[in-house]
Amino acid sequence: MLLVGLCIAALIVVSITHWVYRWLNPLCNGNLPPGSMGWPLLGETLHFFSPNRTWDTPPFIKNRIKRYGSIFRTSLVGFRVIVSTDLELNYMVFQQEGQSFESWYPQSLTKIFGSQNLGSLHGSLHKYLKNMILTAVGPESLKKIFSEVESVANGNMDRWASKETVEMKTAVADMIFDFMGKKLISYDPEKSSENLRENFEAFIQGLISFPLEIPGTAYYKCMQGRKKVMIMLKNMLEARRAKPNKFKNDFFDYVLEELKQNDTILTEEIALDLIFALLFANFETTSQAITIAIKFLTDNPLALKELREEHEKILRKRENLEAGLAWEEYKSMTFTFQLINETLRLGNIVPGVFRKAMKDIKFKGYTIPAGWMVMVCPPAVHLDPVNYKDPLKFNPWRWEGMDLKSASKTFMAFGGGLRFCVGADFARLQMAIFLHCLVTKYRWKPIKGGDIVRTPGLQFPNGFHVQFFEKDKPN
Numbered sequence: 281m282l283l284v285g286l287c288i289a290a291l292i293v294v295s296i297t298h299w300v301y302r303w304l305n306p307l308c309n310g311n312l313p314p315g316s317m318g319w320p321l322l323g324e325t326l327h328f329f330s331p332n333r334t335w336d337t338p339p340f341i342k343n344r345i346k347r348y349g350s351i352f353r354t355s356l357v358g359f360r361v362i363v364s365t366d367l368e369l370n371y372m373v374f375q376q377e378g379q380s381f382e383s384w385y386p387q388s389l390t391k392i393f394g395s396q397n398l399g400s401l402h403g404s405l406h407k408y409l410k411n412m413i414l415t416a417v418g419p420e421s422l423k424k425i426f427s428e429v430e431s432v433a434n435g436n437m438d439r440w441a442s443k444e445t446v447e448m449k450t451a452v453a454d455m456i457f458d459f460m461g462k463k464l465i466s467y468d469p470e471k472s473s474e475n476l477r478e479n480f481e482a483f484i485q486g487l488i489s490f491p492l493e494i495p496g497t498a499y500y501k502c503m504q505g506r507k508k509v510m511i512m513l514k515n516m517l518e519a520r521r522a523k524p525n526k527f528k529n530d531f532f533d534y535v536l537e538e539l540k541q542n543d544t545i546l547t548e549e550i551a552l553d554l555i556f557a558l559l560f561a562n563f564e565t566t567s568q569a570i571t572i573a574i575k576f577l578t579d580n581p582l583a584l585k586e587l588r589e590e591h592e593k594i595l596r597k598r599e600n601l602e603a604g605l606a607w608e609e610y611k612s613m614t615f616t617f618q619l620i621n622e623t624l625r626l627g628n629i630v631p632g633v634f635r636k637a638m639k640d641i642k643f644k645g646y647t648i649p650a651g652w653m654v655m656v657c658p659p660a661v662h663l664d665p666v667n668y669k670d671p672l673k674f675n676p677w678r679w680e681g682m683d684l685k686s687a688s689k690t691f692m693a694f695g696g697g698l699r700f701c702v703g704a705d706f707a708r709l710q711m712a713i714f715l716h717c718l719v720t721k722y723r724w725k726p727i728k729g730g731d732i733v734r735t736p737g738l739q740f741p742n743g744f745h746v747q748f749f750e751k752d753k754p755n
Contacts, residue, residue, distance in 0.1 A: 315344065315352035323354060327340050330735075332734050334734075366644075370661065371689050383699060413702045422709055430604050437717055448744045453564065480505065565629050575744055578746075580674050587615060587616065587619060614684075617708065624693035629738055633695055685708075726746050
């Protein structure tokens, strides 16, 4: 009996040892990039999520680049990952979408955004949804809502100027969320019995957190926030169906019409996940970008001076001073777009872009095995001194004479390839109009906060509190 027990114990030890060895030394039909797989199952996840308070490349990435080079392997939340900071590999990943690589995100993020979210869909369905989104934020639609974006910005800043302090990230997020809620689903927070924005706030807190779905954790609160939002959207959809003749001419109506078509490939689940993603992606990322821009302008008076001069020049050329911003004036904002690009380059709101290898990929003597994940790391590219001189310096002038609207091997704030962000033009438009209203009519001074923390997503843990003044009034 003792002998049998010892044999079983020995088999267990051998099995565990073999499993740990295989974890640390994965099979590969070639040479894997260098790196460490970390602890079994846990991998290097804790290091990846460790907070840091600099604008620089996250220490997790920076330390491994020094040790292993621009391409290395690791394991995050149970998945085997190749991290790429290599310009050529990044370009290949974006350009070979659907051939060698496909969009992929960890199960923890897929659960948050829904199994039918845009990032998880491929081929004709992905293309179909992109075209749907363009009806809301494409070039022609932007011209139609252009003046409304300016009106919303002016109205909010007028209210902010009457307050002692304003926490910028929250205030800008509220402004954008209310606007997009109205345009997408005719949501009116004053008339609704439920606070949609509040549920999104719970969602955001755990979006980029350790994926432990246990009551009390940020991830659990995030999932609860999503659940409540999806129930609200489902109820809104049913209410619209119950009263089909009361059209509101918003994106929800467009979705309902698509669902009615006999040959549609759209399902209710896909439609609700799409609306959820549109509500989140626009207000969260754009509000972060605007807050970062104000922070950088506060700390860089020369950039603020040139920005003001560009927009005051627009006003001087205007025949009717009471008229709103014109499309041609918007297109002429050269320095503004330089400043926006520099804000996005240094801000690095998106810490990583994930893809899955569809087959074994050979690159520079390494093999990326089929089924492994590839994480393209924009911060490492944007903050590499080889790509940008003095990369941690806020310098909008570095963009003079450069293409300010497209992705490149060294600028991927909106991704690249077939999955280049469909809302990029809308985000730029909102930022530019906000900055125009801000510098032509208002001044501001910082009160407190403004420090950042990355986990790895960017947050302002103490907020960024400022006081607004009408431009011609004393402090």
